[in-house]
Amino acid sequence: MxxxxxxxxxxxxxxxxxxxxxxxxxxxxxxxxxxxxxxxxxxxxxxxxxxxxxxxxxxxxxxxxxxxxxxxxxxxxxxxxxxxxxxxxxxxxxxxxxxxxxxxxxxxxxxxxxxxxxxxxxxxxxxxxxxxxxxxxxxxxxxxxxxxxxxxxxxxxxxxxxxxxxxxxxxxxxxxxxxxxxxxxxxxxxxxxxxxxxxxxxxxxxxxxxxxxPEEGKYNRTACSRCFRQYTLQEAISYSWKCPDDGGRIKKGVAERAESLSSGIISERPPYLHVIPLSEIIQRVLDTKSPATRRCRDLYLQCIDKFGDEITVLMKTSPEAIASVDIRLSHAIRAFREGNIILHPGGGGKYGSFEIPDL
Missing domain, CATH: 3.20.20.140 (Metal-dependent hydrolases)
Known part of the structure; x- marks a missing residue:
C-alpha cells in the first residue's frame, strides 16, 4: 500500500x-x-x-x-x-x-x-x-x-x-x-x-x-494532530489532551515520552551520526521546490559518478573533494556533520524541517 x-x-x-x-x-x-x-x-x-x-x-x-x-x-x-x-x-x-x-x-x-x-x-x-x-x-x-x-x-x-x-x-x-x-x-x-x-x-x-x-520526525514533539500546534507536556495535561484551538487530539511527542520513561542513568551507546539525505541537501543548495528537479538530479549523479555512492558522500568524502563538484554542497555537508543546522521540530503527524545557515 x-x-x-x-x-x-x-x-x-x-x-x-x-x-x-x-x-x-x-x-x-x-x-x-x-x-x-x-x-x-x-x-x-x-x-x-x-x-x-x-x-x-x-x-x-x-x-x-x-x-x-x-x-x-x-x-x-x-x-x-x-x-x-x-x-x-x-x-x-x-x-x-x-x-x-x-x-x-x-x-x-x-x-x-x-x-x-x-x-x-x-x-x-x-x-x-x-x-x-x-x-x-x-x-x-x-x-x-x-x-x-x-x-x-x-x-x-x-x-x-x-x-x-x-x-x-x-x-x-x-x-x-x-x-x-x-x-x-x-x-x-x-x-x-x-x-x-x-x-x-x-x-x-x-x-x-x-x-x-530526531526533530525532523513527525512525532518528535507533543502537538495537536489536526492543526499541529505544539505544547509542553504540562500544557497538554492542563488541556486534557484536547487542543483549545480546534478540538483536535493532542498527541504526546516522542521526546516527552522518552523523557518520562528515563531514570537519569545513561547507558553507554555506539556513536550516533545525524545525516540528511543527499537529495534534500542538494535541494537546499540549489533552492528548488523539489529534490526531483533535473538540476538536483544532475548534481546528485555527479556526486555518485565521482565518489561511488551516497553514503560515501555523506559520511566519508572530504569537504575539499566535494568542493571540486560544488562548493555550496561542500559547505552544506560540512555544516550537518558539525551539527550546524537550524531545526524546526515536527509533531502531531507533521514532519519537522531544517535550515542550513549561510547557504
Whole structure:
C-alpha cells in the first residue's frame, strides 16, 4: 500500500548500490507473493538480503522481526497464518497475539525481534505499555527500533533498555536512493550473510547508528494532530489532551515520552551520526521546490559518478573533494556533520524541517 509500482526486489537492490547499502531488509516477508519475488531475484554477494517483517499484535503494537532465511519466514507464516485474517493481503499483517507470544514463535524459527518505532504515539510499545515486560513478559527482547523521531539519547536513559541493542531503520515506499536507507545501522559482522547480521545484533555488535535529526520526525514533539500546534507536556495535561484551538487530539511527542520513561542513568551507546539525505541537501543548495528537479538530479549523479555512492558522500568524502563538484554542497555537508543546522521540530503527524545557515 502507498508504494511505488517500482518497489520490487530488483529495483531495490539497484537502489542499494547507488545508496551504498550492503545489507537490506526485505520487509513484508510473511506475504507469500512478496516472499516468492525475493526468492526468485538473484542477488550478488555484495548485498546481504535479510528476510524481515513488521506485524501488528494485540493492542495494535507493532513488532519488528528479522529472520535468518526464507525457510524460517515460511515457517513463521505457517505458525501465525491461522491466527491472522490478512496475512495474504497485507504486508504488515495483524496477529491477535501478545508481544510475548509473537516473539516466542519468532525465536522458535531462529529469528529475532522487538518493538518497532518504540516511542511513537501510535502503534508503539510505549504508547500502550508502561514497560517492555508488560508487553513481552519473560520472552527475551532482542532489539529495539528507535524510529525516525528518536535517536539513541532517547532510550539510553531508560533502565530496562540498558542491554537492548538499538536499531536505526527506515521503511521505503520507493526504490529511489533518496528514500532507501534514510536511517541505517552499521554492524560488525563475523560472517557476511543474514545469519551473521542476526548474530551481530544479538551480540550488540553495533558500530554506529546513522539517522535523521530526531526533530525532523513527525512525532518528535507533543502537538495537536489536526492543526499541529505544539505544547509542553504540562500544557497538554492542563488541556486534557484536547487542543483549545480546534478540538483536535493532542498527541504526546516522542521526546516527552522518552523523557518520562528515563531514570537519569545513561547507558553507554555506539556513536550516533545525524545525516540528511543527499537529495534534500542538494535541494537546499540549489533552492528548488523539489529534490526531483533535473538540476538536483544532475548534481546528485555527479556526486555518485565521482565518489561511488551516497553514503560515501555523506559520511566519508572530504569537504575539499566535494568542493571540486560544488562548493555550496561542500559547505552544506560540512555544516550537518558539525551539527550546524537550524531545526524546526515536527509533531502531531507533521514532519519537522531544517535550515542550513549561510547557504
Amino acid at each position: 502507498a508504494s511505488s509500482p517500482r518497489m520490487v526486489p530488483f529495483e531495490i537492490i539497484r537502489g542499494c548500490r547507488v545508496k551504498g547499502i550492503s545489507v537490506i531488509g526485505t520487509g513484508d516477508i510473511l506475504h507469500p507473493e512478496w516472499r516468492q519475488m525475493w526468492q526468485d531475484t538473484p542477488v550478488d554477494d555484495d548485498i546481504i538480503v535479510v528476510p524481515t517483517t513488521e506485524v501488528e499484535g494485540s493492542g495494535r503494537v507493532h513488532h519488528l522481526i528479522l529472520l535468518p532465511d526464507f525457510d524460517a519466514a515460511q515457517d513463521l507464516a505457517r505458525r501465525l497464518g491461522p491466527m491472522s485474517s490478512d496475512m495474504n493481503r497485507n504486508g504488515r499483517p495483524r496477529v491477535p497475539l501478545s508481544g510475548e507470544e509473537i516473539l516466542s514463535h519468532v525465536h522458535a524459527v531462529g529469528g529475532i525481534g522487538g518493538p518497532a518505532h518504540a516511542f511513537t504515539p501510535y502503534t508503539s510499545v510505549y504508547a500502550v505499555h508502561a514497560s517492555l515486560s508488560s508487553c513481552y513478559g519473560d520472552e527475551p527482547v532482542d532489539l529495539l527500533e528507535l524510529g525516525l523521531s528518536a535517536d539513541s539519547r532517547y532510550g539510553a536513559g531508560i533502565t530496562e533498555l540498558a542491554h537492548v541493542p538499538f536499531l536505526t531503520n527506515s521503511d521505503a515506499h520507493s526504490p529511489e536512493p533518496s528514500k532507501l536507507g534514510r536511517e541505517f545501522t552499521v554492524l560488525s559482522l563475523d560472517r557476511a550473510d543474514s545469519y551473521g547480521v542476526l548474530s551481530a545484533i544479538r551480540q550488540g555488535k553495533i558500530v554506529m547508528n546513522v539517522g535523521f535529526f
